[in-house]
Amino acid sequence: QKEVEQNSGPLSVPEGAIASLNCTYSDRGSQSFFWYRQYSGKSPELIMSIYSNGDKEDGRFTAQLNKASQYVSLLIRDSQPSDSATYLCAVRWVTRDGNQFYFGTGTSLTVIP
Amino acid sequence: SAVISQKPSRDICQRGTSLTIQCQVDSQVTMMFWYRQQPGQSLTLIATANQGSEATYESGFVIDKFPISRPNLTFSTLTVSNMSPEDSSIYLCSGKGLAGTSTDTQYFGPGTRLTVL
Numbered sequence: 001q002k003e004v005e006q007n008s009g010p011l012s013v014p015e016g017a018i019a020s021l022n023c024t025y026s027d028r029g030s031q032s033f034f035w036y037r038q039y040s041g042k043s044p045e046l047i048m049s050i051y052s053n054g055d056k057e058d059g060r061f062t063a064q065l066n067k068a069s070q071y072v073s074l075l076i077r078d079s080q081p082s083d084s085a086t087y088l089c090a091v092r093w094v095t096r097d098g099n100q101f102y103f104g105t106g107t108s109l110t111v112i113p
Numbered sequence: 114s115a116v117i118s119q120k121p122s123r124d125i126c127q128r129g130t131s132l133t134i135q136c137q138v139d140s141q142v143t144m145m146f147w148y149r150q151q152p153g154q155s156l157t158l159i160a161t162a163n164q165g166s167e168a169t170y171e172s173g174f175v176i177d178k179f180p181i182s183r184p185n186l187t188f189s190t191l192t193v194s195n196m197s198p199e200d201s202s203i204y205l206c207s208g209k210g211l212a213g214t215s216t217d218t219q220y221f222g223p224g225t226r227l228t229v230l
Contacts, residue, residue, distance in 0.1 A: 042223075043222060043224045044156070044221050049218055088155060101146075101158065103156045104155060105155040
C-alpha cells in the first residue's frame with residue numbers, strides 16, 4: 001500500500017454543489033494532515049491542516065479526519081469555478097526514523113459553471 | 114505565510130550542463146526541502162536541506178547528481194548536475210517551521226521550470 005492514496009479523478013461537480021475529496025494513508029504513528037491546492041502551472045498552496053479526529057471548518061472548506069479508518073477528506077461547499085484545481089493530500093509522520101512527509105498523487109477537480 | 118522565492122523561475126539548458134537553483138525564505142525556517150514535480154504528477158521529495166551539513170537524500174536521489182547547500186536558515190541551493198532530458202521538471206523549494214506558523218506546515222516557493230534539450 002502506498003503511504004498516501006488519492007483518486008486521481010477527474011472529479012467534476014456543478015457550480016454550487018459540494019465537492020468531496022478523499023485520501024487514505026498508511027498507519028505509521030503520530031500524524032499530521034494537510035490539504036494543498038495546486039492550480040495548473042503553479043506551486044501548491046496550503047488550504048487546511050488537521051491534527052485530530054473530527055471536522056475542521058474554514059470558510060467553504062471542511063477537513064474531516066477519521067484515524068480509525070485511516071482517511072482524511074476535504075469538502076468544498078458552494079463550489080466555484082475558481083476551485084477548479086488539483087488537490088493534494090499530504091501526511092506527516094513522526095517515527096523513530098524521524099519525520100516523513102508524503103504527498104498523494106492529487107485529485108483533479110473541475111467545477112462546471 | 115512566509116514568502117519563499119526561487120530563481121531562476123525557468124531555464125532551458127543543454128544536455129550535460131548543470132544548473133543551480135536558489136531558494137530564499139523571508140524568515141528563518143527550521144527545515145527546508147527540495148521537491149521535483151514532473152508534468153501531470155505529484156510532488157517527489159528529493160532531499161532535506163540541512164543547515165551546515167550534508168543534505169538528507171530520498172531513495173533514488175544522490176548527492177553527485179543533486180548537490181544541495183544550506184549555509185544558513187533562510188537560504189538553500191539545489192544543483193542539477195550533468196543534465197539529461199529526463200531531468201526536465203519543475204523543481205520546488207519548501208520551508209517548514211516558519212516563525213508564527215504551525216511547525217508542521219510546509220510552504221512552497223513558486224518553482225523553477227527546467228527544460229533540458
